[in-house]
Amino acid sequence: MYILAAGINYRTAPVEIREKFTFTKDEVPDVLQKIRSMNSIMECSLVATCNRTEFYFIVDNIHCGEQNLLMFLQEYFNTDRSEFRQYLYTHANERAIIHLFKVACGLDSMVLGETQILGQVREAYDVALANNTIGTILKQLLPHAICVGKRCHTETDIGKNAVSISYAAIELAKKIFGQLNDKQVLIIGAGKMSELTAKHLNSSGVEQVYVVNRTYQRAQELAEKFNGIAVEWENIEDSLSEVDIVVSSTGATDFVIDKKIMERVMIRRKNRPIFMIDIAVPRDLDPEINEVDGVFLYDIDELEGVVEANKKLREQEVNVIDTIIEEEIDNFSTWLDTLEVIPLIKALKHKTDAIYENTMESLYNKLPDLSEREKKVIRKHTKSIINQILKQPITHAKEVAGKKYSKEQIELIAEIFGVLEEPCYKANVVKLGNRKPKSTVCSVKSEKYLASIGRL
Incomplete structure (x- = not known):
């Protein structure tokens, strides 16, 4: 695999x-x-x-x-x-x-x-x-x-x-406007990216944040977190006519703002410039919006320039x-590497289970008068014998897994027990090749975390 x-x-x-x-x-x-x-x-x-x-x-x-x-x-x-x-x-x-x-x-x-x-x-x-x-x-x-x-x-x-795409969007706004404390911002969408944007805007001291979403209740919930104002979706053009900055991040599959909408909006704004950032994928804002006079549109790819400064740090x-x-x-x-022993364990269990069941069936046929209690005792002790026989070879196989010549040693155990041809023994496991571990200082931390989420 x-x-x-x-x-x-x-x-x-x-x-x-x-x-x-x-x-x-x-x-x-x-x-x-x-x-x-x-x-x-x-x-x-x-x-x-x-x-x-x-x-x-x-x-x-x-x-x-x-x-x-x-x-x-x-x-x-x-x-x-x-x-x-x-x-x-x-x-x-x-x-x-x-x-x-x-x-x-x-x-x-x-x-x-x-x-x-x-x-x-x-x-x-x-x-x-x-x-x-x-x-x-x-x-x-x-x-x-x-x-x-x-x-x-x-x-x-x-x-x-700490930065994110939403943070980079606000940094871009600052780069263009300088301070944002006298600016009004419209956030389109009420998801995680929109919430992060609102958080960054709030810490940047913007004058007013408006939130518009197709589900008005979600717009209200986000606006309340940052002392913003929720806007009904049908009133979005009114907000676009007033704000200085628009940041859009919805889960829509089509454009939520197109060129015709912005042409109407810019007439109402009397061509007062508006700065629009689209951080959604798929995009929320029609690229043709950039053709409208007074509209300055940036999409998620254009944020890379802002991000560059953070990279150096x-x-x-x-x-x-x-x-x-x-x-x-x-x-x-x-x-x-420990997985390479799993096919052997499965094959041993498969073979011994088959022997066990056949033996029990033969025993019951030869001793038909056994009571249920007697059958239970015989099954328990027979199973115990099998487990004790398998304990040492399985323990050894686990110990050598991943080490030099582990494949040969595991195959030797399989050959001794006659399970080389078992289908489950032939299962493939993922191997990364012969790596030489440089350090194990993080293993305890890894195990603690994995154990905390129930993976060990």
């Missing part, structure tokens, strides 16, 4: 491509179930954010796994693979794990070191777990990635001067985090 990561993100695809390949929260469970049912895919999870649509798989064949994903995306989005294949990246085994760990640490985010992604990885794990699309390996790998992310933010300064921590990631890969590799 192999670990496979595949997807598109802001590094490989522009926003106009990314927005075509997004899933709503309601769609994700069905998407996971459909992909999980495809050939070669044993486990799957999906990390979906405004900047990435990324799958993590356990597959029995890398090429088949990649082709099945291409086929699924082509059919689901009704788009020929030739239009998106160049934007899709894949990583296998160790490279896939490194990629996931970097994602969880915020090293692969547009805003280096941001912490929002950590919650999104946790959400991906929770959703996949709830829909039973992950098994032994991803149930361990995803929580381990969360552990790595937490460790990096605890042991380094990568998270200091954080890049010095990257080398430290790379070392942490290397240590944690050693830890995960050690855990993976």
Whole structure:
């Protein structure tokens, strides 16, 4: 089996491509179930954010796994693979794990070191777990990635001067207007990104924040948190006519503001300039809005310039985090190595269970007058004999797993017990190759975290 990561993100695809390949929260469970049912895919999870649509798989064949994903995306989005294949990246085994760990640490985010992604990885794990699309390996790998992310933010300064896309949007507004304490801002949407935006605006001392959402109650709830004002959706043009800055982040699949709306708004504003930031994927604001005089529109990709300044303060921590990631890969590799003994244990159990049942059946036929109590005693003690016989070879197999010549020693045990041809013994396990652990200083921390969420 192999670990496979595949997807598109802001590094490989522009926003106009990314927005075509997004899933709503309601769609994700069905998407996971459909992909999980495809050939070669044993486990799957999906990390979906405004900047990435990324799958993590356990597959029995890398090429088949990649082709099945291409086929699924082509059919689901009704788009020929030739239009998106160049934007899709894949990583296998160790490279896939490194990629996931970097994602969880915020090293692969547009805003280096941001912490929002950590919650999104946790959400991906929770959703996949709830829909039973992950098994032994991803149930361990995803929580381990969360552990790595937490460790990096605890042991380094990568998270200091915390930023996010929403923070970058406010920094861009400051760059254009200077101080924001005399500005009025309209937030379109009431989700997590909108709440983060409102939080940053509040700390920047804006004069007034307005919140508009299709569900008015949600707009009220967000506005109340920051002493803002909720606006009915049908009154959005009135607000657009008054505010200085607009930040939009909804979950809509189509544009919520188009060129015609802004043409009407700018007549009412008498062409007084308005600054609009679209941090949604798919985009909320029609790019043609930029053609309207007095409208200055920025989308999520254009925030990279603002983000650059923050990167310089954080890049010095990257080398430290790379070392942490290397240590944690050693830890995960050690855990993976222990899996090579599982097929042997299953094969031994399968064979001894069959012998046990056949023996019991033969015994009962020869001694038909046994009482139920006598049968129970015989079954219990016979089972105990089998377990005691298997205890030492299984213990030894666990001890040598992952060590030099472990394969040969495990095969010797299998040959002695005659289970080499058992189907369950021939099962494949993921191997990362011959790694030489550099350190185990983080293993205790990893185990504590994994144990706290019930994975050990």
